[in-house]
Amino acid sequence: xxxxxxxxxxxxxxxxxxxxxxxxxxxxxxxxxxxxxxxxxxxxxxxxxxxxxxxxxxxxxxxxxxxxxxxxxxxxxxxxxxxxxxxxxxxxxxxxxxxxxxxxxxxxxxxxxxxxxxxxxxxxxxxxxxxxxxxxxxxxxxxxxxxxxxxxxxxxxxxxxxxxxxxxxxxxxxxxxxxxxxxxxxxxxx
Numbered sequence: 103x104x105x106x107x108x109x110x111x112x113x114x115x116x117x118x119x120x121x122x123x124x125x126x127x128x129x130x131x132x133x134x135x136x137x138x139x140x141x142x143x144x145x146x147x148x149x150x151x152x153x154x155x156x157x158x159x160x161x162x163x164x165x166x167x168x169x170x171x172x173x174x175x176x177x178x179x180x181x182x183x184x185x186x187x188x189x190x191x192x193x194x195x196x197x198x199x200x201x202x203x204x205x206x207x208x209x210x211x212x213x214x215x216x217x218x219x220x221x222x223x224x225x226x227x228x229x230x231x232x233x234x235x236x237x238x239x240x241x242x243x244x245x246x247x248x249x250x251x252x253x254x255x256x257x258x259x260x261x262x263x264x265x266x267x268x269x270x271x272x273x274x275x276x277x278x279x280x281x282x283x284x285x286x287x288x289x290x291x292x
Contacts, residue, residue, distance in 0.1 A: 122178035123187070132248045137176035139241040140262075144169040146237050150230035158227075158272065161205060165265065168198055172258055176245070181253045194258045202264040209271035213280040221284040224277035231273035238266035 113119075118126045119134060127134060144166055151162050174192040178184075184191040222232030242262035248254050274280040 122174065122191075123180060123183075125179070132244065132251060133176065133179065136241065136244040136248050137173045139237065139244055140169055140173045140176065143234065143237040143241055144173075146230065146234045150227060150234055153225070153227035153230055153276075158275070161272075164201075165268075168194070168261065171198070172261060175255050175258050176248075179252055181255060193255050194261050196257050196260075199257055199260045199264055202261065202268050206264065206268050206271055209268075209275055213271065213274045216280075219286040220274070221286050222273070223284045224273070224282045227276035228273040228282075231269045231276055235266050235269035235273065238262055238269060242266060 114129065117129050119129050120126055121133065147162055147166050147169065151159055151166075154162055171192055172194050175194050178187075178191055181193070184193070222236075223229050242259065245254055245259050245262060249259065274283060277283045
């Protein structure tokens with residue numbers, strides 16, 4: 103359990119922050135930017151939930167919890183040293199990826215196949231899902247970049263990849279199962 107008795111610590115005033123293993127890095131490091139973007143994604147999911155109800159809200163709540171797991175995973179470098187940690191290290195699992203895939207399969211069956219690219223928008227929930235999708239893609243790109251420099255849990259990258267697809271399909275579901283999608287008309291304004 104996390105206990106925060108004081109919100110500010112002053113330990114980051116020189117532009118560094120502590121990672122999950124206690125090491126300190128620059129706040130602009132790719133690792134910090136990666137999990138910071140995951141945190142931003144979590145905030146956009148919170149906004150989307152203002153427009154969600156029922157099952158989709160329940161799924162978004164699970165995703166928000168997963169995103170905290172993902173942030174904890176990304177803030178802990180040196181996966182090869184997990185067994186040496188003082189406490190169990192939290193890592194995203196393939197089971198979390200599989201859950202997203204299962205939900206994606208169900209959503210895909212509910213909508214008609216796409217015959218055009220769609221523009222972000224439609225209902226308020228769909229518009230927020232598209233915003234979540236784009237932030238998830240940015241988080242994924244940052245994690246892939248980080249993986250070229252340091253060890254990154256492969257399940258974390260897979261999770262973000264499936265999650266952006268999940269948000270795309272959720273946007274279509276929010277647009278009356280795709281019937282109210284806003285279709286792109288190439289060259290329409292020439």
